[in-house]
Amino acid sequence: MSTPPGHMDPEAQTRSEERLKRLIEASGAGTWEMELTTQQVWADAPLLELFGLGGTPAEAVTVEAVLAGVHPDDRDRVAEALAKALAGEQGGRYAADYRTLAADGRLHWVEGRGQVFFGADGKPARFIGTGLDITARKEAELAVRESENLIREVTDALPVMIAFVGPDLRYRFVNRIYEDWLGTSRSEMLGRTIAEVIGQEAEDAVRPMAARVLAGETVTFDRRIIYKLVGPMDVKVTYLPHRNASQEIDGFISLVADMSEIKKKEDELRRRSEFEQQLIGIVSHDLRNPVAAIQMSTVLLQRMGLDEKQAKIISRIASSTERASRMISDLLDFTQARLGSGLPVHRARVDLHQVAETVVDELRVSAPDQRIVVKHFGDATGAFDGERIAQVVGNLIGNAVKFSPENVAVTLEVRGETDAVVLSVHNFGEPISAELLPHLFTPLHRGKDTEKGVRSIGLGLYIVDQIVKSHGGDVQVASTREDGTRFTLRLPRGPWPPVS
Incomplete structure (x- = not known):
């Protein structure tokens, strides 16, 4: 009797079954067999555990019992795949991934594989199947998908164009902003070169930076780039090299921010x-x-x-x-x-004790009712612009007089130190507010007008700060109701290089 087309003779079938069993044993999968003529089922312990049938007597194992261990949402699909194999479709091969409620009470993912063997009459005679626990693999795949979805959600929410570009300058990933800005869908961009997506002129502009990042360098640059679909854009670009598991550079991450409105x-x-x-x-x-x-x-x-x-x-x-x-x-x-480049200063050998006395003498004429006390300590000579320092001292003492109560002295102290001269102006009265202190040296920023009716345009302290900085010094201010207000200037003696 000849063997029907597509089926093996009994001897070849036996050899094939033996090879299949050896392969199954090597894979570590659970196995089950079914004599299709008698519907008798045999399953090993690993497979019974996967289907929640651990300890079930051999005679109680049926196709129905095995299918009952499959998750309800997957059961019809598994039964359909088994029926198709038994009907001879795909050469009797069976394949399905599904979930089971295992003996440990947990859902497990199972990779089901099997083969139907046909008798000499061409009818299905025997089925050998496997069930391999692939839960860890499925969980890993799920984690990867969740991670990819999270990355997609995050990058889509950011207001910058984000892409991954391969060493061949082809896009492998783009976020939603690319679609919005360029008016092109992701599917139209992925796999295409920079030149194909944003234009040859744009690619020529960024190619030198792309070469640097592919050599391992992080590159940041600002440039006006002409995009073929949207025209010129002022952008800030950062390229970050990406290394694979072998630490080889397999592309780069591109971050592009549209700076056009900001620049405008x-x-x-x-x-x-x-x-x-x-x-x-x-x-x-x-x-x-x-x-x-x-x-x-x-x-x-x-x-x-x-x-x-x-x-x-x-x-x-x-x-x-x-x-x-x-x-x-x-x-x-x-x-x-x-x-310009700051206030110019013209340095000469100057004694700041003398500068202080001169300024105070002039102020005493304009404010005869205000007591101004000058204290001198140490050597106050150095390389200073005398006129500019007089301008500083006059401004600070003038302010102190404006804000001081009547019959309360304003004090100017000039102290020579090793490498600098320190000037301080102190007065009592209403302290400078905490809100105003951070803006005290900001131009055209004024506090409250004093009760004495004095008006200003809010440039005096800004100019004081600029003159002191031009001398390489700094200004500090402290103001409280208990201790009063004190401006302290520290001026290096020099010699100082001339200010251009």
């Missing part, structure tokens, strides 16, 4: 600031001449024979003009500090 706003703010500062400089410069003419006129008028009322009016004009002149000087200094 920065340019607008810069232009506005430059215009404002230039306007301040021009206006203050043009005001200097008429104010100087008024000052000279008041001096001449004061020398004439004036009655008391006229003298009082001229005195007010002179005082107001002097204040306007100081404001103009502050504006010019502010403009020079902002538009």
